Amino acid sequence: MPQVTLTVNGKTSSVEVEARTLLVELLRDKLGLTGTHVGCDTSQCGACVVHIDGNSVKACTMLALQADGTKVTTIEGIAAADGTLHPMQEMFREHHALQCGFCTPGMVMSAIDLVAKNPQGLSEDEIRHGLEGNLCRCTGYHNIVKAIDASQSLMHAKAAE
Amino acid sequence: MNAVFQGIGASVRRTEDLRFISGNGNYTDDINRPGQTYTIFKRSDRPHAKITGIDSTAASAMPGVVAIFTAADFAGVGGLPCGWQIHNKDGSPMAEPKHPILADGKVRHVGDPVVMVIAETKQQARDAAEALVIGYEDLPSYSASRDALAAGAAAVHDDAPGNLCYDWHIGDKDATDAAFAKAARVVKLDLLNSRLIANPMEPRSAIGDYDRSGDMHTLYTTSQNPHVIRLLMGAFVLGIPEHKLRVVAPDVGGGFGTKIFHYAEEAAVTWAAAKINRPVKWTSDRSEAFISDAHGRDHDSHAEMALDADNNFLGMRVSTMANLGAYLSTFGPAVPTYLYATLLAGVYKTPAIYCEVKAVFTNTVPVDAYRGAGRPEASFLVERLVDAICHDTGADPVALRRQNFIPRDAFPYQTPVAVQYDSGDYFATLETALKNADYAGFPARKAAAAAKGKLRGIGLSTYLEACGIAPSKLVGQLGARAGLYEVANVRVNPTGSVTVFTGTHSHGQGHETTFAQLVVDQLGVAHNQVQIVHGDTDRIPFGMGTYGSRSLAVGGSAMVKAMDKIILKGRKIAAHLLEASVEDIEFKDGKFSVAGTDRAKTFGEIALTAYVPHNYPIETLEPGLDETAFYDPANFTFPGGCHICEVEIDPDTGVTSVVQFVAVDDVGRVINPMIVEGQIQGGVAQGIGQALLEHAVYDAQGQLLSGSFMDYTMPRADNLSNISVGTENTLCTHNPLGAKGCGEVGAIGSPPAVINAVVNALSAYGVRHMNMPASADKVWNIINGGLRAAAE
Structure with missing residues (x-):
């Protein structure tokens, strides 16, 4: 299986995924970051939006492999390190x-x-x-x-x- | 006492928000069990067909496949039960055909589940489902009630001849006929209430788990009422005794009714987990949700009002065909009867009302409660009919309503359609709404819009609904197979913090915040010392869940009763410690004190004494401070109010914009104004969605055309504008909080206000009525001459 390496909320991970795995599936199922949600299957609802290299992206509309080498921020990663909310x-x-x-x-x-x-x-x-x-x-x-x-x-x- | 007031009436910021804004919510699909498998349901792509064969040879050989089940495997399992039994005019019970877990011999709607495929991963299950070969022999299909009822139509169910589920009626036919006989004028209106899809943002999900060592079944599910699922699924479907079955509904991402019902997938995963001895997880895709979540509304009605020469309402006649879809959903038969026809009096003193309802099986997704459930259908019919009277007679919409309102001094008011309103002041909500909407200034705004080439219209709706579901004895007489009371267990912990176990369920309503405010108010405990627990049948004694705007009025009342018991016991303990008689102990501001003295014990001291006593009246009083109460409401509650909508139509595009929306509602006692406003704004948004945008549409071949968010128009931020919410509250007279409920008023009051405004804006084009949604193409066609075809 192909491997994807990406930095999520400041932490770098290398994960083996099926080529058809969506970014949102990688985040939820492989990395346990269940704050990013799936509300539809037509890229309409935006429940899965994360930031990739500083831009908002629907994580259901991107393959995990396309995120190789990127910096991803999810809802779990936007508060300050000391817990202060964004x-x-x-x-x-x-x-x-x-x-x-x-x-x-x-x-x-x-x-x-x-x-x-x-x-x-x-x-x-x-x-x-x-x-x-x-x-x-x-x-x-x-x-x-x-x-x-x-x-x-x-x-x-x-x-x- | 708290430095900041956090009791009844304070807009306390929500406790639950901290986890939701941080990504720490715990929704069903976020849960994974060790050894978990995944299931995909292969669903019918035909609306009505015999199953001639299922070949799973290739699918079974696919990688990762664990098991494949069809209806034959569920042979010993019961069908999905219906919670209400409605009777026909002649007293005979409704037709109640079996609703199997998987389609048995025949499919009855697109989306009917046929095969359950379980595999190691979701993708493997999906791949295997694709490899299934199912043979079908198509049968004639019907999406509309009218077509399914036509003579000679093929039967959706062999045991429901003519596709009729029931032919029911309510009211005094003779008195109504007499009213029409003496009428100076009769105004008639045909109208459709459009089919809708609730679409909570979280798709349904269910995980079955089986613990072999303890023979314990657990179901995690996206439900508004886990105890109801345990009761229905345990007793009627799978035959699992309740002490062996735990149902957990963790954080649930919106419900709006469609997560009330017991669904086939819940039973299937629970059954299959025991069968394969591994957890089984199912999560719906959105496309799947469109064809498997129960739909809402879908009424085809004719209404008539008899008027005297002065436009006083004398009598009302209604006949409705209600589409129930292919199977009876849990509450399906109750929605177009007792949640609809009992509200046809609205806020008016119409002395005679008669309504007939034919409920119909069709080849569509089952239809059941969606926010408002029956009551929006009633308010749309009544408030459209009132505006049609204005159209035909030239009466003023405000004056005609005022003239026919139930007077302030007429409460309790017995309607001609079974229910008795306990309180209300329809004049007050109307007057405040007229003021907030600057109704008098409308002509100037219309002229200004006209100068810009826009068509501006204003419409109002003075509506009423019944909620606080439900007085058990009354609904039992009406056909409910279970009472609808609520339970609360209030546990004071030894250090004085409080845990409340409630049988209601929060899926957006903010119960963790609002219910804690009740505890602050009654027990004087700080808000952050209160934990509200819901959604787990192993932790909570019992409960009927959350729907019908019942949680505060019924569940909150149960909490009040349980806390009364806590205070009584606390007084007994305090009497012992303070060496006074119980009668002399008063409880105020979190302290038990001897009346007229400064001798007192704090709530915390009493709690600690109750659990770890050295000095305790052990011979006469059991230790502990933990009380349970059941509350059965004496009556429904009757929120109502006035919604005023102002629209602007662009004649070039036909697009209707809501430029002002004013709601003034009577929801009884308000605990948290911020949350109440949010509930009403959300309800109004769904009502505007129905009126202007949303529509579940089947084509002539029985396929759902509006089967995704690309085809079904959900309201987006730029379709809506700000929604002004006000209240003019009268208290409910029969529950201890005076609460009426606020969850559904927005969706019940708003659709007729919007359509009345659209019709008003288009009055120059001769429009008398328009069915929902007032979509851009419909409106454009009216403006451009296609009036008849477009409006109907």
Whole structure:
């Protein structure tokens, strides 16, 4: 079986996988990182979003082998080493932006990338369009949009530190 | 006492969020058991066919295959039971054909499971399933109730002639006929309530595990009610006694009704794990979920209102065909009867109502409860009919509603359709909603939109629902095969922290937070000293789970009762320690004290005394501080309110945008306002989804066209706008919390408000009614002349 070597949340692993293994299957089944979820099979829901070399990617739409040599960050890897939550995690909790929690990891990972890539700031409308690739069935998005909006100043201030 | 108030009424941030935002949730598919195998269900790709043969020779030889099972292997296993028995008009029971675990001789819908393939890996199981050869002989199939009921239609089940499950009715036919006979005017409306797919973001999953040494079966499953699954699967399907069967529903990623029911896959993995003596895991793909999760709604109705010359409602007649799909799901028959027709009075004092319901077997996925379950069908019918009356008579939608509201002083109000409303103030929710929506300012906004070339419309819905399911005696009379009370076990630990074991289940509702607030309020314990445990039949005495907005009204009430017992026992212990009589001990702010003195013991001191006493009235009082209570509600609760929707239609594209949505609901006592708002926003989003976007569609060949997220339009962030939520609460009069429930109001109140707004926006085009969804192509066709074809 082919081998894939990648760095996930700062830890480098080499794993043998079947060639058809998806990145999300590698993360969940081989590395035990079950925070990344699978909510569909057509790349529509975004529950599986992770960061690869700093860009948000749907881990169900990429073969594990394609991630060879990359740096992957999952929901388990975004809090600080001392456990301090990422501002996006904090704001999701503060603004009640999650209910069942299943879409949340992908939603948070997409939102972090969205905000980080737009230091000029995003309007409510831009945030809503930016979330097009992520489905939530519980919240009606109202509080997710609020949480992302509130995280903008916190994230940009942190980036400027 | 806490520095920060965390009792009833505080928007406490959720306890459960910490694990969910960190990727530490524990959903069923996150669980793996040692030696686990994987199963794939090979499902029918035909809507209706005889199975002429199953050849598994090639599949059996595939790498990694552990076992292959067909219906023949399940010969000694019961079918999936139905929880309700509805009776026909003549008193005879409904047709109740067998619902086998795997299709037996015949498939009845696309998605019907035929073969169970178990292998070492999921991919191997999938590969082997691909190698199966199943022979079919196609039979005529029907997706719509109307077609399945037509004379000469082939039978979906041989023991349900004419594809009729039941022909049921409610109300006083003679009184209703008399009302129509004296009517000055009758307004009629034909309407469909569209078929929907719940689509919780977590697909269903189930793991069967068998412990040979103890002869113990364990099922991990994505369920809203693990005890109900244990009861149904243990007693009726697999014949496993309850003490040998544990059902665990860990973190569950949304339910919305479709995770209530006992599904074939749960029984199959539990059975197969014992058979092969290894754990068996199944996780649904989303495509599979579309054709195997129970669907919702799908009503085809005709409604009539008799009016006097002043537009007072005199009587209402309704006849409905309800599509139940190919098999009876757990609650399926109850949804279009007792959860639907009993709500047809709505908020109006219509004195006579008569409703007939024909429930129909078709070659579609079984239909059962989806958020609101029957009540959205009722509210859509009633609130559309009211607007049709306005259309036909020129009456004002607000004035006509006010004129026919049940008056404030009429409670308790007995409706003509079996239920009695305990409390409500429909005028208050209406007035506040009109104010919050700036209803009076609409003409100016419409004119401004027109100047931009947009069509703006406004619509309202003054709706009501029944929840707090359910008063056991009443639902027993109505056909439920089990009572629907709830259980709470409150365990005070020796150091004074509290563990609550509840039979309800949280899959997004935030029970770990809200229920702990009840403990803060009643026992004076800090919020972080309370643990709420749910979802495991080995830990919790019993329970009926979470659906029908019942968890707080019924489950919370059971907790209150159990905590009353804790306080009573604590007073007895305190009386002993303080050398006072029990009658003189009062409990307040977390302290037991002798009335009128400063002699007191803290809650923690009493807890410690209860467990490790040196000084204890051991002759008269058992040690321990652990109480269980069962609560059976005296009645349903009746939340309601007013939703006002404002839409803007782009005539060039037909796209309808909700530009303002105002909800003002009466949900009774609110424990955590933040969570209540979130529940209502989420419900409204699903209602807007039904009204504008979502639709489960079968083609003429019985194939589900909307079988993935690429075809079934789930609301996305950019389809919705902010949702304004307000409350005007009256208290429920018959439960100790005064709570009514908030989980479903959003999905029940909103669809008619949206469609009323769309019809209002299109009034210049002669539109009187539109069935859901008001999709862009339908609206564009209306604007561009295809009115009749598009609207219907």
